[in-house]
Amino acid sequence: MRMEEFEEKVRADPSLSRVSLRARLEEGTLFLEGETDTWEQVVELGHLAAGVEGVRGVVNRLWPRGLPRPERRREPKGRAPWDGMRADVVVVGAGIVGAAIARELSRYELEVVLVEKEEDVAWGQSKGGASWIHGFAGMDADPSSLKARLCVEGNALYDRWAEELGFPFHRPGLLAVVMGEELVPLLEVAAERVREHGCPVRVVGREELHRMEPGLPEEAAGALFFPTYGVVAPYAVTLALVENAVANGVKLLLGTEVIGVRVEEGRVRGVITDRGEILTSFLVNAAGLYSDEVAELAGSPEFTIHPRKGEMLLIDWKRAGACRHNLAPGELSEDPYTKGGGISLTVDGNMLWGPTALEVPHKEDTDTTREGTERVWERFSRYLPSIRRTDVITAFAGVRAATYTEDFHLAPSRRVRGLVNVGGIQSPGITAAPAIARRAVEILKGEGLELREKPSFNPIRRAPPRFRELSDEEREALIAGDRRYGHMVCRCEHVTEGEVVEAVRRGATTLDGVKFRTRAGMGRCQGGFCTPHLLRILSRELGRPVEEITKKGGRSRVVVCRIKEPLLRG
Amino acid sequence: MEREVELVVVGGGAAGLAAALKAREEGVGEVWVLDRNEEPGGILPQCIHTGFGLHYFRENLTGPEYIHRFVRRAREEGIVMRLNTMVLRLTPEREVVAVNPQEGLLRLRAGAVVLAMGCRERPRGSLLIPGGRPAGIFTAGTAQRLLDVEGLLPGREVVILGSGDVGLIMARRFVMEGIRVRAVVEQLPYPGGLSRNVVQCLEDFGIPLLLRSTVTCIHGRERVEGVTVAEVDGEGRPVPGTERRIPCDTLVLSVGLIPENELSEGAGILLDGRTGGPVVDEFMRTSLEGVLACGNAVTVFDLVDHVTLTGERAGEAAARYLRGELPPPRGVREVEPGENVRLVVPQRIAGEGPVTLYLRVSRPLREVRVEVGGRSFSRKAVRPPEMVTLTLGREEVGELGERVPVRVEGLPLER
Numbered sequence: 010m011r012m013e014e015f016e017e018k019v020r021a022d023p024s025l026s027r028v029s030l031r032a033r034l035e036e037g038t039l040f041l042e043g044e045t046d047t048w049e050q051v052v053e054l055g056h057l058a059a060g061v062e063g064v065r066g067v068v069n070r071l072w073p074r075g076l077p078r079p080e081r082r083r084e085p086k087g088r089a090p091w092d093g094m095r096a097d098v099v100v101v102g103a104g105i106v107g108a109a110i111a112r113e114l115s116r117y118e119l120e121v122v123l124v125e126k127e128e129d130v131a132w133g134q135s136k137g138g139a140s141w142i143h144g145f146a147g148m149d150a151d152p153s154s155l156k157a158r159l160c161v162e163g164n165a166l167y168d169r170w171a172e173e174l175g176f177p178f179h180r181p182g183l184l185a186v187v188m189g190e191e192l193v194p195l196l197e198v199a200a201e202r203v204r205e206h207g208c209p210v211r212v213v214g215r216e217e218l219h220r221m222e223p224g225l226p227e228e229a230a231g232a233l234f235f236p237t238y239g240v241v242a243p244y245a246v247t248l249a250l251v252e253n254a255v256a257n258g259v260k261l262l263l264g265t266e267v268i269g270v271r272v273e274e275g276r277v278r279g280v281i282t283d284r285g286e287i288l289t290s291f292l293v294n295a296a297g298l299y300s301d302e303v304a305e306l307a308g309s310p311e312f313t314i315h316p317r318k319g320e321m322l323l324i325d326w327k328r329a330g331a332c333r334h335n336l337a338p339g340e341l342s343e344d345p346y347t348k349g350g351g352i353s354l355t356v357d358g359n360m361l362w363g364p365t366a367l368e369v370p371h372k373e374d375t376d377t378t379r380e381g382t383e384r385v386w387e388r389f390s391r392y393l394p395s396i397r398r399t400d401v402i403t404a405f406a407g408v409r410a411a412t413y414t415e416d417f418h419l420a421p422s423r424r425v426r427g428l429v430n431v432g433g434i435q436s437p438g439i440t441a442a443p444a445i446a447r448r449a450v451e452i453l454k455g456e457g458l459e460l461r462e463k464p465s466f467n468p469i470r471r472a473p474p475r476f477r478e479l480s481d482e483e484r485e486a487l488i489a490g491d492r493r494y495g496h497m498v499c500r501c502e503h504v505t506e507g508e509v510v511e512a513v514r515r516g517a518t519t520l521d522g523v524k525f526r527t528r529a530g531m532g533r534c535q536g537g538f539c540t541p542h543l544l545r546i547l548s549r550e551l552g553r554p555v556e557e558i559t560k561k562g563g564r565s566r567v568v569v570c571r572i573k574e575p576l577l578r579g
Numbered sequence: 580m581e582r583e584v585e586l587v588v589v590g591g592g593a594a595g596l597a598a599a600l601k602a603r604e605e606g607v608g609e610v611w612v613l614d615r616n617e618e619p620g621g622i623l624p625q626c627i628h629t630g631f632g633l634h635y636f637r638e639n640l641t642g643p644e645y646i647h648r649f650v651r652r653a654r655e656e657g658i659v660m661r662l663n664t665m666v667l668r669l670t671p672e673r674e675v676v677a678v679n680p681q682e683g684l685l686r687l688r689a690g691a692v693v694l695a696m697g698c699r700e701r702p703r704g705s706l707l708i709p710g711g712r713p714a715g716i717f718t719a720g721t722a723q724r725l726l727d728v729e730g731l732l733p734g735r736e737v738v739i740l741g742s743g744d745v746g747l748i749m750a751r752r753f754v755m756e757g758i759r760v761r762a763v764v765e766q767l768p769y770p771g772g773l774s775r776n777v778v779q780c781l782e783d784f785g786i787p788l789l790l791r792s793t794v795t796c797i798h799g800r801e802r803v804e805g806v807t808v809a810e811v812d813g814e815g816r817p818v819p820g821t822e823r824r825i826p827c828d829t830l831v832l833s834v835g836l837i838p839e840n841e842l843s844e845g846a847g848i849l850l851d852g853r854t855g856g857p858v859v860d861e862f863m864r865t866s867l868e869g870v871l872a873c874g875n876a877v878t879v880f881d882l883v884d885h886v887t888l889t890g891e892r893a894g895e896a897a898a899r900y901l902r903g904e905l906p907p908p909r910g911v912r913e914v915e916p917g918e919n920v921r922l923v924v925p926q927r928i929a930g931e932g933p934v935t936l937y938l939r940v941s942r943p944l945r946e947v948r949v950e951v952g953g954r955s956f957s958r959k960a961v962r963p964p965e966m967v968t969l970t971l972g973r974e975e976v977g978e979l980g981e982r983v984p985v986r987v988e989g990l991p992l993e994r
Contacts, residue, residue: 403704560714
């Protein structure tokens with residue numbers, strides 16, 4: 010589709026008659042401006058624009074009439090002691106992608122700074138509790154697309170990553186199950202398409218399917234089996250990557266937000282944050298949902314992120330036996346831009362159902378909805394009829410950072426030298442992360458970054474002990490070394506005080522920080538019992554008054570003050 | 580550490596301590612009570628209001644007063660109390676594996692085991708309340724612990740969802756501490772807690788009780804900023820158009836208690852889907868030989884006095900079991916909950932009686948007839964929050980058939 014055809018198509022569509030649209034194509038970037046009636050129209054036009062010939066990215070500034078535009082306030086909050094420091098590379102965003110890139114860069118003789126706006130790592134898209142390590146990028150994906158290639162490459166790299174970094178990883182495989190005999194003949198056709206990606210797959214007949222997965226209902230007639238599908242907890246991978254990166258010399262700045270980029274003579278010269286400036290010639294933009302805004306701050310808008318919300322249900326690990334493989338409905342998803350979610354085994358034994366896919370205007374919209382949780386329940390409960398509603402521990406939601414081309418945007422900026430954009434990393438981004446990191450470093454090299462291997466680089470990160478997963482003998486030894494490993498603070502997930510203290514030592518400063526590192530508060534009572542204990546331990550270990558302890562940074566204080574304090578203050 | 584112990588009691592709250600004391604009184608030489616908290620007493624030390632012991636002691640005591648009597652006697656009687664001690668598993672051979680900081684792993688081979696783990700609160704997740712996940716959402720018991728044990732104020736403006744007893748008690752407690760309670764929101768057409776608590780905790784303090792309503796959304800990213808409350812229809816679905824937003828910084832949940840039985844499940848003990856606790860007979864025997872259960876781990880009781888009594892029954896039975904004097908469960912009669920009966924404990928009758936039955940009705944009724952295996956008992960009024968207690972004498976038990984249907988009849992009761 011040429012530009013004129015695109016504009017004609019919009020004009021001719023009666024449903025878009027009230028849309029005011031101005032479009033211009035500049036060096037492969039298509040800019041859209043104007044107003045629409047609805048958010049759906051904004052997204053629809055963005056996707057349509059991505060199909061215009063020669064478009065490598067869509068900057069979509071359309072906005073629905075009357076809908077308030079979210080503005081992120083980016084203002085200085087003070088001056089940190091490091092203000093004015095120099096770095097060879099600044100990586101923005103400590104999600105799995107930024108962390109992987111920082112860790113990859115720590116192999117070399119470089120000063121690397123990893124900047125994160127939240128008070129802990131992995132608090133954006135990477136906060137999800139389970140991700141598949143996909144064998145391929147999905148039925149709808151073009152095998153030659155960047156994300157398809159990096160997905161296959163990343164999958165193969167995970168075993169080594171898990172071994173070096175000590176995060177839980179296993180490959181239970183995936184069964185894409187068809188309900189109804191009439192769909193079975195289509196499985197072989199589908200398998201052929203999967204093989205084009207270079208992903209191992211085979212057709213499984215009814216009998217074998219029910220042997221592999223006895224919990225499936227009668228209607229389950231056959232499946233595709235993907236043996237290389239794995240499972241990780243994205244936050245656990247990110248934590249491990251960051252710990253290893255920091256151990257290898259990367260400087261981590263948490264609670265630090267980029268508010269500007271110093272560009273001189275078309276080249277990055279510095280990264281301005283709300284706590285000071287870092288002088289650098291290379292900036293890796295791995296800011297996830299905000300990667301489009303960081304590119305814009307550098308004066309180089311090349312793509313727009315449109316948030317796509319996904320809601321999920323967490324199932325109690327008491328029901329771990331109900332399912333042995335990851336399961337997906339063997340049907341094409343109603344939404345062409347997602348793979349439709351599934352039933353994930355997590356590394357902790359819970360199941361995670363979902364996610365849904367809903368285009369939302371706000372990047373921070375992680376609200377769960379009645380409709381969303383109902384949809385997940387209805388879509389997946391038919392595959393595992395033994396699961397009851399009381400087995401659902403909680404619902405939560407995350408937001409994916411999609412671009413309108415629906416591919417990864419992994420490229421040097423076309424306008425600003427030294428800026429490398431790593432945007433639009435949605436599914437299968439977790440899978441592709443090791444490959445993305447390698448690619449990003451290659452791009453930096455191509456941009457002139459000098460890479461000299463560092464002999465002292467140590468790829469190994471030791472995982473902290475987890476009481477729940479140890480044998481009784483190992484537990485005895487652990488407690489003999491540190492009595493606090495004998496003090497249980499989370500009774501649902503069997504997390505000890507020793508593990509909480511270790512989590513704080515490794516960087517947790519909040520309840521969520523402890524929860525994501527140890528699982529304390531993630532179980533069926535959802536923190537009811539352990540919260541008072543965790544508050545006490547955090548307060549003691551951090552040397553902060555208990556009323557200053559937050560759930561997740563910012564204004565999320567757990568308690569407001571000591572009792573009677575209002576009286577004392579008058 | 581490994582050793583043999585005559586009786587191991589899991590849980591040092593009202594049920595566990597009563598069981599331990601009774602067993603001691605009945606001559607059991609060595610009784611160990613294992614409790615995961617740092618103080619004994621279960622939930623009672625944080626229940627600083629009165630209303631405890633009206634039946635058992637014929638006195639009106641606070642929670643700490645009530646339980647202190649048992650804790651003191653347990654010390655005097657030489658009962659071994661292991662605190663900060665979490666039981667990790669129970670095997671069908673009655674090996675109890677626990678952990679604490681001082682001794683590390685404990686492996687106790689028990690002659691008999693009494694399960695008295697109590698119950699836990701239903702959290703927000705189980706209700707799937709839509710909205711954000713900010714700080715400031717607490718179960719009532721957690722809020723109570725923060726306020727009355729830790730001395731911390733959980734918020735300044737509160738909405739309470741659910742009108743269970745802990746929620747009602749906390750509503751009053753918040754007001755006393757200068758916290759504003761915007762409303763108590765209850766999905767059912769009647770309150771979930773005892774009538775006396777509705778009067779003494781809400782009405783006396785002018786706190787609005789919104790019946791047939793629920794919280795449909797939690798607002799706030801970092802800290803709770805408000806909740807949306809809507810009326811519900813007969814099926815509990817929110818009625819569109821009735822939503823209104825109530826500003827608050829805290830949402831407290833009092834939406835039910837669940838018997839805590841991960842240990843029982845792990846040991847393969849048969850559970851009752853209605854109570855969420857082990858199936859027991861009138862001796863409080865579970866399906867696993869030598870293992871008894873009592874208190875809120877069996878079913879959530881309305882009064883601590885009943886919890887204590889079931890504990891004593893379990894303690895006595897444990898002592899008899901250890902002496903080889905407990906009649907084997909022969910000719911067991913199954914108690915079958917029927918019309919208007921939500922649950923009954925015990926679920927089985929194994930001996931000659933007398934037998935005390937505890938039952939909860941599924942809706943409020945007046946001019947009530949309770950039929951148990953053909954016998955009929957009358958009550959003026961019954962409500963779901965209040966347990967109905969019936970005692971069958973030896974003669975009545977003797978007349979029971981193999982199946983003991985229990986049903987309740989009456990006229991609808993409007994509050």
